[in-house]
Amino acid sequence: MKYLANFSFLGLACAGSHAASILTGTSVTTPLGSFNLSRGAACACQRLSHTSGGVIRPNSANYTAQAADAYWDVRADLSPACIFLPATANDVAHALEVFGSCDAQFAVRGGGHMNYPGSNNIVGGVLVGLSKLNNVKVNSDTVEVGPGLTWYDVYSALDSHGRVAIGGRMKTIGVPGLTLIGGFHYFNNKYGYAMDNVVSYDVALGNGTQITVDKDSHGDLFWALKGGANNFGIVTKFTLKTYDMPMVSTTIQVYNESGIPDFITAVCNAAKLDEEDPIAAGMIATVEYNATTEVVSASVLGVQEGAVSPPSQFSNFTAIPATTRINKIQSMKSWVAVLDSPKQMFRVMFSHKSMKPDPEVLYSIYNAWKDAVDEIADVEGLYPTFVTNVHAPSSARVALNNGIGNVWGLEAEPLILWQFSTGWALAQDDLRVEAWSRQLTERLHKINVEKGLASDFVYMGDAGGWQNPFAGFPAENVARMREIRSSYDPKGIFSRLNWGGFKLGI
Numbered sequence: 001m002k003y004l005a006n007f008s009f010l011g012l013a014c015a016g017s018h019a020a021s022i023l024t025g026t027s028v029t030t031p032l033g034s035f036n037l038s039r040g041a042a043c044a045c046q047r048l049s050h051t052s053g054g055v056i057r058p059n060s061a062n063y064t065a066q067a068a069d070a071y072w073d074v075r076a077d078l079s080p081a082c083i084f085l086p087a088t089a090n091d092v093a094h095a096l097e098v099f100g101s102c103d104a105q106f107a108v109r110g111g112g113h114m115n116y117p118g119s120n121n122i123v124g125g126v127l128v129g130l131s132k133l134n135n136v137k138v139n140s141d142t143v144e145v146g147p148g149l150t151w152y153d154v155y156s157a158l159d160s161h162g163r164v165a166i167g168g169r170m171k172t173i174g175v176p177g178l179t180l181i182g183g184f185h186y187f188n189n190k191y192g193y194a195m196d197n198v199v200s201y202d203v204a205l206g207n208g209t210q211i212t213v214d215k216d217s218h219g220d221l222f223w224a225l226k227g228g229a230n231n232f233g234i235v236t237k238f239t240l241k242t243y244d245m246p247m248v249s250t251t252i253q254v255y256n257e258s259g260i261p262d263f264i265t266a267v268c269n270a271a272k273l274d275e276e277d278p279i280a281a282g283m284i285a286t287v288e289y290n291a292t293t294e295v296v297s298a299s300v301l302g303v304q305e306g307a308v309s310p311p312s313q314f315s316n317f318t319a320i321p322a323t324t325r326i327n328k329i330q331s332m333k334s335w336v337a338v339l340d341s342p343k344q345m346f347r348v349m350f351s352h353k354s355m356k357p358d359p360e361v362l363y364s365i366y367n368a369w370k371d372a373v374d375e376i377a378d379v380e381g382l383y384p385t386f387v388t389n390v391h392a393p394s395s396a397r398v399a400l401n402n403g404i405g406n407v408w409g410l411e412a413e414p415l416i417l418w419q420f421s422t423g424w425a426l427a428q429d430d431l432r433v434e435a436w437s438r439q440l441t442e443r444l445h446k447i448n449v450e451k452g453l454a455s456d457f458v459y460m461g462d463a464g465g466w467q468n469p470f471a472g473f474p475a476e477n478v479a480r481m482r483e484i485r486s487s488y489d490p491k492g493i494f495s496r497l498n499w500g501g502f503k504l505g506i
Ligand SMILES: Cc1cc2nc3c(=O)[nH]c(=O)nc-3n(C[C@H](O)[C@H](O)[C@H](O)COP(=O)(O)OP(=O)(O)OC[C@H]3O[C@@H](n4cnc5c(N)ncnc54)[C@H](O)[C@@H]3O)c2cc1C
Pocket: 072, 107, 108, 109, 110, 111, 112, 113, 114, 115, 119, 120, 130, 147, 167, 168, 169, 170, 172, 173, 174, 175, 176, 177, 178, 179, 180, 181, 182, 183, 184, 185, 229, 230, 233, 234, 235, 236, 341, 460, 461, 462, 499, 500, 501, 502
């Protein structure tokens, strides 16, 4: 009720500076929290309310569905002043022009999986949800994809054509966020990362203009979008390479605690595998620890191109005694269909660092993590996992040899990305779990630095909000990205007004 009384004045906000100054600071209560209405938000919500789709306001039935239910991490639920759901690229461009002229703060959500508060949602500003930009068009060797789609949508569209794209490894991850930060897929070792497989981007710039960006047109921005995240514009369409692959060979293997040393060695060997002409194969490799029952289990979810079963590239894992082992030949769509990460799953935080593959040291990190989990065992709903991702030399060679590159600038050297993914239930534990995860990560990374095993590379998809991935990219790449940002976004719409994600900084 309080909200309705206050918000009915919104119409006045753009009418003149007097009305706007009356509204500035007015307190608004929403189902998800309160904020003081800023002049910029009042102006932008008012102007966007005149578009054909209008805006969703805090008193609308859809408000919570958009501002909370669309997110994986409960911590990401915030209270925007209004929500705009563009139906076309023109709507996106118009919104950006409005944000610039109103000086309004805004946030953008694709699949809603980036998991720290403010990375994709906002308090008291405008939330732009991209879900209606869900077109998909399959061509002979590419697919055109709207940023409102998940990777399951993409694999489903390609299924009857017998083709796959290089995207997310799980079902509900959004296309835009993953593609703009890099993109770990099962087949990086042969085809590079998701970003290396984008042949063109349609982009709405901060001033409301729209451009198509590819290797021949705006080549500087084409490079910067390959890992440079949300610093340059809103992508309204991705055109992605696809590969002929009607079937893939999959393996699910689960091990108990006695298998962990061999499991970790197999992960390190996968990173070190350096083949001229690799068979495309990769995995999700995770250890779960239940601090109450003290039961540990590790799992590998592996996928390989082709129809050889069991998949040959996982022989190091298959040699480990397993409690479960399921091998199948199936399509990418049917594999991904069961790998869901439901929205509003829990409060969750990531922390990660990278290192050279050294099984003994990686095993000591696992042990340190497990001991540290015991210290927070009383946290309600605790769900700790230790995750590893591999970067094989051949994954880097794709960008090193394609004449385009990407902003990571990684060498053809093997890396292990080790990550703590920690879920919990209650807001009262936020600061405790966040401090625990960060301190543990920094302490273990420091040991790796001293041993000469640490890498500065930080992947945005595995990082916590406290981390600065740009600090681990080559300094010349960061300087070049900043120049490109100045030329495409001279008014700083994406640095001053756009909340969240990993920002380049000054
Ligand atoms: C359960 C889980 C599994 C994961 N699996 C993988 C994996 O297999 N491989 C991998 O590489 N990563 C993975 N990740 C990390 C994932 O790639 C990132 O969280 C990514 O940001 C998700 O994309 P999204 O569209 O869902 O995110 P969102 O949270 O919607 O967006 C992420 C960021 O991109 C910005 N953004 C969104 N759309 C656009 C756009 N069109 N233009 C400009 N900016 C935009 C947002 O503002 C936000 O800052 C996983 C994460 C989770 C939680």
